[in-house]
């Protein structure tokens with residue numbers, strides 16, 4: 157298992173990457189590899205940020221710009237160099253839907269980085285795109301010019317991925333900044349993701365500017381939320397900014413605060429080059445485009461650069477800034493943010509978190525924090541139409557060019573035919589890939605239930621990783637099985653504490669801690685198996701709390717559990733894609749649910765078909781499809797009883813033979829329905 161051996165037990169890293177439209181596209185929009193399906197729709201960054209910077213745009217009307225002047229906006233102006241003391245690198249951190257994208261839009265508008273009119277047009281465009289193709293478009297970084305007290309400043313907004321599942325990418329984006337705007341919805345208060353992101357920002361020693369958004373809403377209670385932030389996070393909120401990103405209130409105060417409060421980068425341009433990659437994507441024309449922040453030294457076009465983690469070297473064909481579309485420059489210095497195109501063939505060679513240095517004058521050490529991508533969730537992907545197998549392979553190869561974390565290897569199954577076993581960083585990543593394969597590559601796929609990576613300790617002392625339930629070694633060969641555990645933090649109004657605890661207990665959760673973080677809200681900590689979360693945990697969380705609870709999780713390591721393989725036999729034949737690894741305590745209920753569901757879904761045959769759930773050779777649940785009885789007596793009007801008996805006997809003998817050689821065709825829909833059920837009951 158080449159794929160499995162590549163995994164280790166380090167915490168998962170979550171990767172979100174993008175594809176690009178053609179580099180020659182005037183608007184140069186980045187299509188991120190994000191699907192917008194199911195419950196996670198809201199978690200994606202909706203775009204509104206537009207990458208069309210136009211020269212000579214007019215100042216915005218209707219936006220208050222008190223005390224500051226708008227920056228001039230010609231292309232040249234945007235490139236104008238400012239001393240390092242006038243550079244500010246910052247991110248926006250927020251819980252989903254608290255208004256991060258809306259605020260970013262407004263900052264771009266007010267600084268004149270994006271023209272008002274373009275914004276609208278693009279916005280509509282993008283909404284269409286979203287609707288049609290299920291993708292969102294995101295901006296990775298934008299350089300804004302802002303004039304504060306008659307001095308021009310260069311403000312670099314570095315985007316963080318919208319979903320905190322991609323916490324590694326969030327942490328690398330934050331590592332490229334000196335400060336962050338902490339946006340909290342004044343009508344909602346602190347949520348799980350707010351906390352997770354703030355902790356990441358504090359780990360990176362960022363200056364945090366609290367911003368209370370949506371003060372225009374009637375239900376907004378900024379003062380109360382302010383106290384909540386102080387109590388829960390322990391952040392000084394005396395200089396918090398009240399804002400409405402939607403109405404354009406408080407935007408210039410935010411820009412002023414960025415200049416006043418976020419420190420300028422250190423001037424280390426004389427040191428050997430060290431640049432931190434915080435994003436990369438594959439462009440079919442120019443190879444991988446790497447987004448980075450120069451931490452030390454400088455880099456210019458034509459330099460021979462070296463990626464310290466992947467050990468690959470390339471020549472920088474193009475160096476530039478993001479304004480927010482790509483504009484070539486000659487050189488980038490310490491403190492600046494930009495991109496490099498160096499004909500890199502796959503994002504695996506220029507991964508997020510890697511350090512770029514010069515080939516001839518290498519830095520002594522790379523920047524801290526690099527992590528390899530470790531797939532945590534696996535599933536089988538099979539084309540419904542067997543002819544689509546080569547197309548599926550091509551599509552996966554193409555996606556992999558842009559997504560170093562996606563792993564796949566061929567898999568064959570008697571029931572499903574040829575397909576691939578694919579590894580993903582998390583559930584969101586899995587959904588994104590599935591959705592893209594179906595939408596962008598027109599593939600019709602069957603997905604087997606997601607499985608986590610188990611660690612199997614054999615009796616002979618070996619330890620192997622197993623991501624495919626049907627390949628779990630026999631009980632006789634294994635000493636123990638370990639599964640990944642996560643630490644999960646749930647934030648909820650106190651009315652739903654009971655419901656959430658019940659949910660966590662059902663999912664084999666171990667209660668760790670509960671504390672009240674505000675008068676009506678509690679934080680509950682649990683540790684539970686990742687396998688219990690890959691089902692419908694998030695949906696359950698939302699439905700049991702009417703959408704009020706939020707959650708956050710991180711993988712904490714492997715623990716031994718009493719796990720067994722549950723097989724499904726239809727007409728005494730094992731159906732591999734339906735095999736699962738379950739906890740012994742749950743095996744009976746899962747087995748019963750699966751067999752009952754299969755009974756409903758499989759069409760009756762001419763013979764009786766037993767459907768069994770087994771642990772090894774022991775049947776733990778069983779159902780039977782009764783045979784369709786053809787009325788062989790139909791033609792005997794009245795008549796002799798012995799003639800009828802003879803006909804029935806003949807029929808019985810025929811059925812027996814049929815059963816012995818008969819193969820049950822399980823319809824695709826049955827598979828899909830069962831796999832869905834499997835996710836729910838597991």
Ligand SMILES: Nc1nc2c(ncn2[C@@H]2O[C@H](COP(=O)(O)OP(=O)(O)OP(=O)(O)O)[C@@H](O)[C@H]2O)c(=O)[nH]1
Pocket residue numbers: 198199200201202250251252253254255256257258259318369370371372373399400401402403
């Ligand atoms: N009333 C009001 N609504 C706002 C304000 N800011 C954002 N919104 C709305 O809140 C919703 C979420 O805003 P987004 O900017 O998409 O939030 P986000 O944090 O980027 O969310 P994700 O992209 O899902 O991570 C949108 O419907 C916005 O129109 C505001 O100041 N006032």
